[in-house]
Amino acid sequence: MSSIVSVSDVTKVFKTKDGDFEALKGINLEVEEGDIYGIIGMSGAGKSTLVRCFNFLERPTSGRVIVEGKDLAELTEKELREQRSRIGMIFQNFNLLMQKNVLDNVCFPLTTRGVKKSEAKKRAKELLDMVGLSDKEKSYPTMLSGGQKQRVAIARALATNPRILLCDEATSALDPQTTASILALLKKINQELGITIIVITHQMNVVREICNRVGIIEEGELVENGTVEQVFTHPKSRAARKLIIGGRNELDSEWSTGVISELHEEKKIRIVFSENSSYEPVISNMIMTIGCPVNILRADTKSVNGKAKGEMILGLPQEKDAQNSIIEYLKDHNLDVEEVTGDVE
Amino acid sequence: MWSSTVIEMIQKGILESLYMTLLSTLFAYVIGLPWGVALVVFNQGGLKPKNGIYRVLDVLANIMRSIPFLIMLILLIPVTVFIVGTSIGTTATVVPLTVAAAPMIARMVESSVQEVDQGVIEAAQSMGASNWQIIIHVLLVEARVSLISGATICVGTILGYSAMAGIVGGGGLGDIAIRYGYYRYQKDIMIVTVVLLVLLVQVFQLVGNITAMKMDKRRR
Numbered sequence: 049m050s051s052i053v054s055v056s057d058v059t060k061v062f063k064t065k066d067g068d069f070e071a072l073k074g075i076n077l078e079v080e081e082g083d084i085y086g087i088i089g090m091s092g093a094g095k096s097t098l099v100r101c102f103n104f105l106e107r108p109t110s111g112r113v114i115v116e117g118k119d120l121a122e123l124t125e126k127e128l129r130e131q132r133s134r135i136g137m138i139f140q141n142f143n144l145l146m147q148k149n150v151l152d153n154v155c156f157p158l159t160t161r162g163v164k165k166s167e168a169k170k171r172a173k174e175l176l177d178m179v180g181l182s183d184k185e186k187s188y189p190t191m192l193s194g195g196q197k198q199r200v201a202i203a204r205a206l207a208t209n210p211r212i213l214l215c216d217e218a219t220s221a222l223d224p225q226t227t228a229s230i231l232a233l234l235k236k237i238n239q240e241l242g243i244t245i246i247v248i249t250h251q252m253n254v255v256r257e258i259c260n261r262v263g264i265i266e267e268g269e270l271v272e273n274g275t276v277e278q279v280f281t282h283p284k285s286r287a288a289r290k291l292i293i294g295g296r297n298e299l300d301s302e303w304s305t306g307v308i309s310e311l312h313e314e315k316k317i318r319i320v321f322s323e324n325s326s327y328e329p330v331i332s333n334m335i336m337t338i339g340c341p342v343n344i345l346r347a348d349t350k351s352v353n354g355k356a357k358g359e360m361i362l363g364l365p366q367e368k369d370a371q372n373s374i375i376e377y378l379k380d381h382n383l384d385v386e387e388v389t390g391d392v393e
Numbered sequence: 394m395w396s397s398t399v400i401e402m403i404q405k406g407i408l409e410s411l412y413m414t415l416l417s418t419l420f421a422y423v424i425g426l427p428w429g430v431a432l433v434v435f436n437q438g439g440l441k442p443k444n445g446i447y448r449v450l451d452v453l454a455n456i457m458r459s460i461p462f463l464i465m466l467i468l469l470i471p472v473t474v475f476i477v478g479t480s481i482g483t484t485a486t487v488v489p490l491t492v493a494a495a496p497m498i499a500r501m502v503e504s505s506v507q508e509v510d511q512g513v514i515e516a517a518q519s520m521g522a523s524n525w526q527i528i529i530h531v532l533l534v535e536a537r538v539s540l541i542s543g544a545t546i547c548v549g550t551i552l553g554y555s556a557m558a559g560i561v562g563g564g565g566l567g568d569i570a571i572r573y574g575y576y577r578y579q580k581d582i583m584i585v586t587v588v589l590l591v592l593l594v595q596v597f598q599l600v601g602n603i604t605a606m607k608m609d610k611r612r613r
């Protein structure tokens with residue numbers, strides 16, 4: 049496997065009125081072909097700045113960015129534009145052309161590259177079909193919902209057949225359900241078209257949902273970098289722990305220490321582990337995703353080749369919503385869930 | 394009420410006013426549109442920041458806009474004579490009108506183009522569009538509603554200037570108003586010409602507003 053994006057010692061210094069500001073402080077990272085690579089960090093950490101270095105919308109102050117084997121700094125303006133058309137990008141605010149209809153928006157990157165209008169239209173229609181918007185081609189962006197706009201933006205970003213798709217907070221302006229559908233679409237694009245995707249987000253569940261590898265960036269430094277599994281189960285940095293534990297509720301990262309003992313469980317459930325579930329990540333991931341603690345009342349499990357087998361009884365918090373989402377989450381992860389009445393023991 | 398010669402004169406005045414206004418608007422846009430776009434493109438944070446060029450264009454616009462139109466009219470007489478061959482009449486008036494309107498249009502265009510969402514420009518860059526393509530297909534298209542509104546205002550102002558040019562024998566409705574109303578005390582003719590000028594401005598405004606609205610795909 050080869051790196052499709054390789055970043056070495058990249059720094060970015062912004063000159064501001066109050067002096068120089070070092071937004072990136074020597075970033076090294078490799079994205080492999082076919083990855084869905086997540087870059088996560090708090091607001092102002094430098095995520096956007098970093099991802100904009102991948103297509104030279106931002107020129108690094110120093111360091112090298114190599115994309116598909118080409119050092120971006122060595123390209124001429126024309127070559128750089130050519131290369132950019134092989135790197136799709138989507139944004140939090142969609143950035144569609146408001147005065148052009150959906151079809152023309154998707155045609156735009158093609159016609160600017162000299163593709164004939166009729167051919168561009170044909171390709172645009174295929175793409176709109178793929179993102180599920182073929183009935184909207186004559187609509188203008190104002191008439192679309194946020195999720196639809198992002199689908200148009202995705203179709204537009206893919207028009208030139210890029211090998212890489214950069215997503216800067218692509219789901220941050222969307223509600224959870226729409227987010228899920230956009231993430232599913234990105235996953236499909238990754239799997240079916242083999243496009244490498246780089247996802248920037250401050251939402252932990254986005255990473256959990258689609259990424260295979262993740263980097264955590266804090267104050268311009270890459271403090272964590274590895275598979276999602278590695279980073280989430282063994283976070284090394286303070287920033288990672290803060291993001292992972294406080295993933296659902298950034299202001300309140302304290303609950304993991306104190307609140308559990310104050311739980312009054314109304315409902316108890318028994319979950320049964322089968323072959324395909326390793327219990328430790330499932331439970332801890334569930335806690336992080338739902339953002340709500342549970343009490344492990346009894347666990348009777350043993351590890352077989354690193355996989356858990358057996359059963360566990362959990363005490364759930366009082367809120368109905370939380371209970372339901374916990375049960376749903378566990379079922380979604382192939383666990384058998386049943387309610388337990390009476391005392392455990 | 395009036396003799397047919399007066400009516401004919403007023404009709405001719407309307408046509409002359411339209412001729413001066415529309416022709417100078419056209420010429421002024423030929424200069425002012427690229428000027429305004431250049432102000433945005435060469436400014437810091439623009440597509441191609443070039444501080445030197447920006448400074449020159451900026452200062453020039455300020456200077457030209459601060460010269461009162463009547464003074465401009467007089468200062469430009471030699472230039473007008475050089476280009477048109479005379480400094481009197483409707484065609485001659487087009488020269489100072491164009492020169493006075495161009496920097497105003499540049500500013501209008503500048504503020505319209507500046508409104509275009511930076512994110513959309515970035516998106517175009519990320520797709521590999523060149524600066525020229527961004528100017529033609531993104532900046533001017535996304536700003537078109539605002540550009541049309543600006544043009545409407547400019548046409549109204551230029552019509553007003555063209556009336557002022559009547560003082561130095563520029564022709565058009567302004568010329569009639571001054572000759573009859575001011576020098577000969579024929580108030581009725583002056584009032585009619587003023588009403589006609591007001592009506593013309595109204596018509597331009599209406600046409601401009603409707604065009605802008607029809608073009609705006611952000612509505613509905």
Ligand SMILES: Nc1ncnc2c1ncn2[C@@H]1O[C@H](COP(=O)(O)OP(=O)(O)OP(=O)(O)O)[C@@H](O)[C@H]1O
Nearest residue numbers: 062064069071090091092093094095096097098250
């Ligand atoms: N053009 C610029 N000039 C000066 N400072 C900048 C510029 N762009 C970004 N910065 C600064 O660099 C830092 C990183 O910005 P960046 O946009 O990369 O953050 P981010 O991680 O994407 O944050 P968010 O989650 O809020 O989008 C911020 O402190 C920001 O103020």
Ligand SMILES: [Mg+2]
Nearest residue numbers: 095096097217
């Ligand atoms: Mg950002």
